Amino acid sequence: MTATTNTAAELGDEAPRRPKPKREIAPLTYGRKGNIEIFFLWVFVLAPWVALAAGIYLTANTPWAMNWTQAALFVVFYVFTGLGITIGFHRYLTHGAFKAKRPLKIMLTLAGTMAIEGGPIRWVADHRRHHQFSDEENDPHSPWRFGHSLGGLTKGLIWAHTGWLFTRENTNSRRFAPDLIADPDIRFFQKKFVYVLLFSLLLPTALGGLLTWSWQGAVAGYIWAGLVRIALVHHVTWSVNSVCHVFGERPFTTTDKASNVWWLAILSFGESWHNLHHADPTSARHGVDKGQIDISARTIWLFEKAGWAYNVRWPKASRLDAKRKDQALAA
Template sequence: MLNRGDQIAHQMFQQAQLPGQPRQKVIDSPHLHKMQRMHFFLFDVLPILGTACAIVLLFFHPITTVDLTLFFVFWMLSGLGISIGYHRLFTHRSFKASAPVRAALGIFGSMAGQGGVISWTAMHRRHHELGDQEGDLHSPNLHGSGFSGKIKGFIHAHFTWMVAHPYPNVVHYAPDLLKDRVMIWVNRHYYTWIILGLLIPTVIGGLVSQSWMGALTGFLWGGMVRMFIVEQGIFALNSLCHLIGRRRFVTDDQSTNISWLAPFIFGESWHHNHHAFPGSASFGLAWYRIDPGYWVIRLLALFGQAWDIKVPTKEQIERREIRSA
């Protein structure tokens, strides 16, 4: 069945009597690249500088329980917003959720500063469409062979691809989100959510400690450092989880599982499992693999806030496994 965007395009082609010329799915434009460079500096470079400041400050001012709590809470909220919301719900539709949960996950995910939910979804769907082939926005495997090619690929996939990149056609890649009024609203206020994600820990830090220093360290730990940590985790999926680690299924891409990373990025580093079963809400695919994102989805289900949670059966998993001849 054609999606809504395709229906429009299809109808327009027919009426214009154009030969079935393919729809344009990505665009490179100086105007967009300028916006991307600005976004990269504000939300990818500044958190690195902020984290460096936080570390230097430790020599003069010991970290407080309030700072650590703010870091932990905002790391969890924005990280789960990306993993459960942006990734497992909005991009892959691996479960269904109530409107308040959709809004909350979209808002928390926005606070991570990785782009608006509609852009993120469209780009990630393209990544799955073209996994590690020409056109994949952030593959580490398209930069030549040998060690230097891998290093170049790592730097591109982990960080520099975001400086300027082709931008996807959201009507093509995310027509379902465009029909969801709640998500349109969340997406429209992307920058507000980022600012709130920085302002709230700053205000709490200041109020609890009754000091300007507390506001500063609240901003650094609850804002900059947690943004840096969530980003490095997600960037590692694009870089490390397509370079090193283990494979157990037959997939078209070069994705891998890295078990030791899983507790630090909400179970996302079972990335190869995810490429084999993109529609699965569980990335661990077994109860004994650490997958906090999936555990929280089950917790939401317990309270009736998530349902239709998709997970492949044991047989479905087994028949995809690599068999040595």
């Protein structure tokens, strides 16, 4: 009698099945910040405050420290780099709220990098991780990290605003931003971050000097349109991380504490309509209700009309109504 081997088809359901290999999930963090990077983080958190104090002192004691030229430079650089964060880094690179032609992509990435909040790949990785774990344990900057008590929330607000920047672990960009790693234009700005940093400081310095034809104007440009402008952009962005996850209104259903904070809307170019953003992250417009000014959305609209942006994900009334708390309760 010869031995025979039954095939899997012959055995049918009795055939042994190999377990499916588990899909490997990349870790949340990868690599650590070195002491030099931590040092420079402290410099860029504290130096703008020193510059602000110097600017106030000089303005009170010298006629050249602040004038209409310096004010205009401050506003221009604040708007350019602020929109670089809100439109470029956030709505475009992180959430894909629209597609951009290459010149617009480069301009937005340059503007966002000039805000000096880190390179685009790391910024996007941190923010995508924030959305995946919003106000949960692995959220990199949740203000609820230390509990709901007064002391815990106070500590959490400080953490969400600036404290999280000094954690040693970096968010794993290969897990959260592989699309940006594959883009040579975005990689260029990530690698050249230090040069963009210098450009962001030296350009307003040079313009301040050239427009006033004086070294005093150059110093004032460095202080106001350089360091102080960077400080304001930073703290407005960080306020969305901290304030907008604790205080404000929540008309839309979300799984976290993301809230609308009206008094921050102008300075943040519409980012503080944060509740809708977390309810519908890919929407190109965050301020969707009457009276909610969203400068970033209007700018995207202009880009679309000019043909520079396309496939814009504008919010739809039916989609918004489905996410409203009152509609959900009525249903």
